[in-house]
Amino acid sequence: MSTTVRSALLATTGLAIAVAAATGCAQKSGADGDGAIKVAASDTACEVSKKDFPAGKATIEVENKGAKVTELYVLFPDGRIVAERENIGPGTKATITAEIKAGDYEFACKPGMKGDGIRTKVKATGKGGEKRSPELDAAVAAYRAYAQEQADETLPKAQAFADAVKAGDVEAAKKAYAPSRLGWERTEPVAESFGDIDPKVDVREDGLEAGQDPAKDWKGWHRLEKSLFQDGKITDQDKKLADTLMADLTDWQKKVGQAEITPTSMANGAKELLDEVATGKVTGEEERYSHTDLVDFKGNLEGAQKAYELLKPTAEKNDPALVKQLDTQFSALGVLLDRYRADKNGYDFTSYDKVGDAERKELSDGVNSLAEPLSKLVAAVAK
Structure with missing residues (x-):
């Protein structure tokens, strides 16, 4: 990102x-x-x-x-x-x-x-602030546990990726790349709340700030993605960057429990994950070298749906028509995405460079059809 x-x-x-x-x-x-x-x-x-x-x-x-x-x-x-x-x-x-x-x-x-x-x-x-219902307290607690679980599960997968890079094994590193990112993609807005972690691990080259030198300042997954999938080789610098990636992800994993989570932040985060799909995955910009965009897409969708499902009981009381629409659109987008899935329960998706313009537009339309009602979830939860 x-x-x-x-x-x-x-x-x-x-x-x-x-x-x-x-x-x-x-x-x-x-x-x-x-x-x-x-x-x-x-x-x-x-x-x-x-x-x-x-x-x-x-x-x-x-x-x-x-x-x-x-x-x-x-x-x-x-x-x-x-x-x-x-x-x-x-x-x-x-x-x-x-x-x-x-x-x-x-x-x-x-x-x-x-x-x-x-x-x-x-x-x-002043004081401000409002008390929330036990129902919403339970949703927050469950989401906090989910975010921590995703971070905990990411570390060993990222370590397998880093180990392959440090061993100079290009093919093993390629295979481990997309799985190492799933937990991050499901809960990415959590990392963004800490400010400096996301730019370290998930920035693309064109996301660097003015004056930054890609050769010196570009780190994280996408820097290694370029080496593996475009250059087809692993340098000594890449091996050092693999250790840096693990240090930054460990920092993220330790900080997750410190984040303050609210029902409205959960609802907004679900929408932001769909925005991630629209601005990076559907366009093919996020994984421009590996073309594993659909794996990220699935992770973003799963994270958004998890937040929604936890908030659904409250949203259904306040806006049942919205919940009905969201149920329909989440299901429709899931079915559409699964057309590109090699197996029912796995994360082996079609390489995105093999997905044509018409199919990309269909995916984009599906994302937009869900994003519009999902943007109303904040209001339904805050009533």
Whole structure:
């Protein structure tokens, strides 16, 4: 995943946040007359209408008045990512619905989706926050266990991949590559909440920041993917990068338990995983050398469905029509993806370079058909 494709599913201590793609998910806050904190983003400015607002549920409305595609980040002062909305085109708007506890933060607009961004300091004051039902507490606990399980199961698979790289065994490393990524793909937004782990392990070459040298600064899975699948050889540097990858993944595995998970962050994360499919997997950009995009696709879909299933009892009470639609679309997309699966229960999928344009469009349409109702899950859970 590129460093510019970020939206936090989880936040670190002291903050629970959710980003809603659909309008109609806005929650009332003390900002401005209509209840929204308005951000006017341009190529040279990041103007925030309310720099001091009540803690609790807040709605952030972003308008891109510049000529470049931009992003909005909500950040802790030390730069950790709280939440973001990416790919806000010139002349378009986006809405972020967030539950923010008292504290200091920064809004950062990133014209061109590169660099540190144009930053504005803001403060949330007061107590804020709401109690949730035992049903939702159970969903959060189950998802926390799932995220930890995925991280725990990733390490031995990643170690098998790293060992093959260090042994100079190209074919064994190729075989171990995609399986080593599944747990990460299922719960990727968890890692994004920690800020620095995702760029270390999952950045593509075109996701490097300006001034970074691919020969020195590009690390992680995709750097090794290029060596294996395009270059067909393993260098001494690659062997060192395999150890670096394991160190970074171990860091992720240890931090998973520290992440604060909320029902709204789970719902938003499910949508973000579908966005991952739309922006990276269906386009073939994510796994451009190995063409294992459909394995990642399956992992993203499984992760999104897990979060949805845990939240489903609450969503069904609040919006039964939405749940019916989501059940139908999850099932339809699963059936469509399984056409490219070599066996019913495994993860051996058709190489994506063998999937034609018409089939890719069909997959894209399937993703979009699910993403639209999934964007409404936040509202159904937060009612």
